Amino acid sequence: MAAQDYFRRIALRGRFVRATFLSLFMIAILFVFTVIYQLDERIQNIQVAEQSDPVWVASQLQFELLRLKNELGKFALGYGVETDIGFRLDIAWSRVSVLKQGSLPQVIETFDVNADVVRDLEATFRRIEPAIAGLVSDSLSIEQRRASVEEILRQLDGYDLSIRDFLVELAQAKSAVMADVRTGLLSLSHAIAYLGATVLILLAIFVFILLLDLSAAKQAENKMRKLADEASSAARMKTNFMSVISHELRTPLTSILGGLALLKFKLNNTLVDETTIKLLDVASRNGDRLLELINNILDAQALSESRVTVVQKPVDLNEVAASAVEDCEAYANRFGVTYRLTTATETVEVLTDRGRVSQILINLISNAAKFTPSGGSVDIRVLKVGKQARVEVIDEGIGIPHHLQGSIFSPFYQVNPGTTGATKSSGLGLSISKQLIDLLDGEIGFNSTQGQGSIFWIELPWISQD
Amino acid sequence: MIRAMTILASLLVFPTFVYGQDILTVVGPDRSESFSLAELLSMQQTTLVTTNDYVDEATEFRGPSLRSVLEDMAVERNVTLKLVALNDFSSEVPAADAFDYNVILAVLRDGEPMSVREKGPIWVIYPMDEHPELQDEIYNDRLVWQLKTIFVE
Numbered sequence: 052m053a054a055q056d057y058f059r060r061i062a063l064r065g066r067f068v069r070a071t072f073l074s075l076f077m078i079a080i081l082f083v084f085t086v087i088y089q090l091d092e093r094i095q096n097i098q099v100a101e102q103s104d105p106v107w108v109a110s111q112l113q114f115e116l117l118r119l120k121n122e123l124g125k126f127a128l129g130y131g132v133e134t135d136i137g138f139r140l141d142i143a144w145s146r147v148s149v150l151k152q153g154s155l156p157q158v159i160e161t162f163d164v165n166a167d168v169v170r171d172l173e174a175t176f177r178r179i180e181p182a183i184a185g186l187v188s189d190s191l192s193i194e195q196r197r198a199s200v201e202e203i204l205r206q207l208d209g210y211d212l213s214i215r216d217f218l219v220e221l222a223q224a225k226s227a228v229m230a231d232v233r234t235g236l237l238s239l240s241h242a243i244a245y246l247g248a249t250v251l252i253l254l255a256i257f258v259f260i261l262l263l264d265l266s267a268a269k270q271a272e273n274k275m276r277k278l279a280d281e282a283s284s285a286a287r288m289k290t291n292f293m294s295v296i297s298h299e300l301r302t303p304l305t306s307i308l309g310g311l312a313l314l315k316f317k318l319n320n321t322l323v324d325e326t327t328i329k330l331l332d333v334a335s336r337n338g339d340r341l342l343e344l345i346n347n348i349l350d351a352q353a354l355s356e357s358r359v360t361v362v363q364k365p366v367d368l369n370e371v372a373a374s375a376v377e378d379c380e381a382y383a384n385r386f387g388v389t390y391r392l393t394t395a396t397e398t399v400e401v402l403t404d405r406g407r408v409s410q411i412l413i414n415l416i417s418n419a420a421k422f423t424p425s426g427g428s429v430d431i432r433v434l435k436v437g438k439q440a441r442v443e444v445i446d447e448g449i450g451i452p453h454h455l456q457g458s459i460f461s462p463f464y465q466v467n468p469g470t471t472g473a474t475k476s477s478g479l480g481l482s483i484s485k486q487l488i489d490l491l492d493g494e495i496g497f498n499s500t501q502g503q504g505s506i507f508w509i510e511l512p513w514i515s516q517d
Numbered sequence: 518m519i520r521a522m523t524i525l526a527s528l529l530v531f532p533t534f535v536y537g538q539d540i541l542t543v544v545g546p547d548r549s550e551s552f553s554l555a556e557l558l559s560m561q562q563t564t565l566v567t568t569n570d571y572v573d574e575a576t577e578f579r580g581p582s583l584r585s586v587l588e589d590m591a592v593e594r595n596v597t598l599k600l601v602a603l604n605d606f607s608s609e610v611p612a613a614d615a616f617d618y619n620v621i622l623a624v625l626r627d628g629e630p631m632s633v634r635e636k637g638p639i640w641v642i643y644p645m646d647e648h649p650e651l652q653d654e655i656y657n658d659r660l661v662w663q664l665k666t667i668f669v670e
Contacts, residue, residue: 115604141633142604145663148634153571 068263072256079249086242093235105155105162106221112146113214116172119143120207126186127200129193133186140176140183147173162224168213175210179203294352297345304345308338336385347479351462354486361404361490365514368401368408368440369394372433375412382417387425390416393432399440401511407487408511411495414480415444415507422448422505439494440513443506450501460485460495484509540638541622543667545590554624554638557581563621567646570657571636578623578642583615586622592669599668600641600661603633610641610659612669618651619644622664636662 119139125131149155150169159166182203186196315331353359376390383390401408419429423446430445451459462482488495488509499505539551560581568575592598594616601607614620623642624630631637640662645651 111604111606118604138603138633142663144634145636149571149636152573153569155570 068260072253072260075253075256079246079253082246082249086239086246089235089239089242093232093239104225105150105158106218106225108146108149108155109214109218109221112143112150112169112172113211113218115139115143115146116207116210116214120204123200123204127197127204136183136186140180144173144176147176159221162221162228164217164220164224166217168210168217172210172214175206179206290352290355293348297348297352301342301345301349304338304342308335308342311335311338344479347483350483351479354483354490359487359490361407361487363402363404363491365400366403366405366408368399368442368511368513369433371405371408372412372431372442375409375416376431378409378413379416379420383420383429386420386423388420388423389428390420391428391430393430395433395435399433399435400514401440402514403491403493403511407491408509411484411487411509412442412444414484415509418480419444419446419448419505419507422446424448435513436510438512438515439510441508441510443508445504445506447504450503450505451497451499452501456497456499459497541664541667543586543590543669545592545669548590550590552586554630557622557624557639561585563619565619565621565623565642565644565647567642567644569642569645569660571660571662575646577627578621578640579625579628580621580623580639580642583620583622583641586667587612587615587669590669597670599670600659600664601666601668602661603663603665606661608658608661610661614643614659618648633663639664 119136119142122131122136122139126133126136147169150159150166151173156166182199185191186199191199311331311334315328315335318327318331350359372394373392376392380390416429416431423429427447429447430443432443432445434441434443460481462479485495491511493509493511495507495509497505497507537553537555539553541552541557543550543552557580562579563582564577564579566575566577587598592612594613596612598610598612598615599607600610621642623640624638626635626637626640631640641660641664643651643656643660645656
């Protein structure tokens with residue numbers, strides 16, 4: 052009872068700890084997913100920030116605009132080449148188109164910077180384009196060219212500053228985004244640190260539970276071993292006690308029975324008091340029964356400890372059956388029962404231990420007499436069935452109720468233990484017979500109908516004459 | 518036929534580069550070679566349909582593969598190329614790129630020559646849609662437009 056309580060307590064505690072552990076684990080997994088999701092987001096941010104740097108392209112635009120103005124200035128001073136101006140315009144224009152196509156407009160929009168200056172510059176480029184193309188014409192005087200260049204430069208005035216402002220805004224926005232990214236990365240690194248800590252804690256919990264389980268298992272094992280030890284030592288003590296008692300009982304009992312036999316023999320010659328003789332008979336009969344019981348207990352003991360050895364020799368089963376019947380005749384007479392022995396016409400030779408087979412047969416034959424009503428008879432038949440030599444003991448006794456037939460070979464089993472007072476026995480006989488026949492590689496069995504009688508049989512392999 | 522006519526028509530529209538004028542110079546250790554637009558167009562053409570950070574949508578680019586130009590000059594894959602643009606901007610590119618990927622010297626965009634204003638006349642194009650690993654900042658810098666000279670170092 053205590054052990055059961057103990058195990059239930061351990062199981063309950065284990066379940067609680069496991070549930071806690073599982074919840075912690077689920078929380079950790081959620082945490083991991085959040086961190087991974089955030090990581091993904093951060094990486095996307097970094098990609099946006101790094102993507103085709105608009106600051107670089109805008110500074111290129113500023114640079115190319117300056118080169119265009121420089122070329123125009125050189126031309127106004129009279130030593131420039133007019134085709135170079137067209138070329139510089141094309142290059143500067145290409146920077147405008149870079150800022151207007153692909154992913155850059157989106158990046159600039161994300162930075163929330165006003166890109167009107169780019170649009171305005173393109174419009175101005177479009178306005179000055181014919182004037183620049185006109186510079187190539189040879190028909191212009193130097194004064195006209197200078198005036199034209201001055202006009203073009205005047206149109207481009209102010210873009211230095213506005214493009215610089217555009218650049219500054221872009222740079223600031225970019226550094227703000229980078230700062231965001233840095234903060235994000237920092238918080239992410241914190242999250243990862245927490246994650247690591249969580250994993251470590253979970254690992255610790257896991258190890259702890261493992262240790263807990265191990266120690267619980269060890270305790271349970273020790274407890275079980277102790278219980279098993281106690282149980283087996285108790286059983287051993289019990290059988291030892293039985294064995295000692297039986298041995299101690301048998302010696303004085305043998306003396307008592309011997310004394311009784313001698314006394315009866317002497318009185319038979321001198322005394323004719325029937326009551327005395329009857330009392331002596333009762334005493335010696337009960338003594339015999341006691342001796343049989345003790346012998347049975349000792350046999351059962353020996354069988355259970357595998358201390359019984361068998362010596363197998365060729366034996367004629369006809370003879371064994373005949374002598375067993377002879378041995379039991381006196382006993383059967385007491386119940387007013389007669390035996391009818393039918394031996395086989397030929398010898399039925401089996402390789403077995405004569406004493407043990409005899410013991411089994413005596414047990415079966417005396418049982419049959421015991422359970423047969425006075426005046427009845429018991430048939431004993433020796434025969435061959437196939438490769439088996441078979442001895443059948445057929446009685447017309449009380450039979451064995453159907454529901455009890457499964458257990459009659461168990462030790463201490465008795466049919467109707469309370470009511471068969473006159474025929475009381477230890478209930479060990481059939482159990483011993485079963486174990487002996489197993490040792491001899493034979494079979495024992497029975498057929499029985501309640502109220503009509505039983506057939507008990509044993510089978511042993513017979514030795515072929517060829 | 519229609520395409521050829523369009524090309525011809527565009528060539529007339531963009532007088533900056535005369536059809537027969539040299540637009541690309543490849544400078545090797547031993548010799549250098551120059552190519553006109555006509556010469557580049559007469560080489561084996563490769564067409565790439567791809568996006569990059571500088572176009573709004575998947576665009577068709579056409580031109581000789583960088584590999585074929587390098588092979589003509591017997592350039593090994595383990596050298597570095599210095600790609601120089603019209604505005605003297607330059608970018609260093611491992612020649613291995615040309616052997617590992619279908620990098621082209623695009624001269625036609627959607628079947629038409631590219632003006633300087635639209636990153637022409639030669640734009641180095643990587644097959645970024647075909648190879649996602651090329652969609653990276655490093656390769657963005659190698660998409661040199663207005664290519665003028667290739668120095669083999």
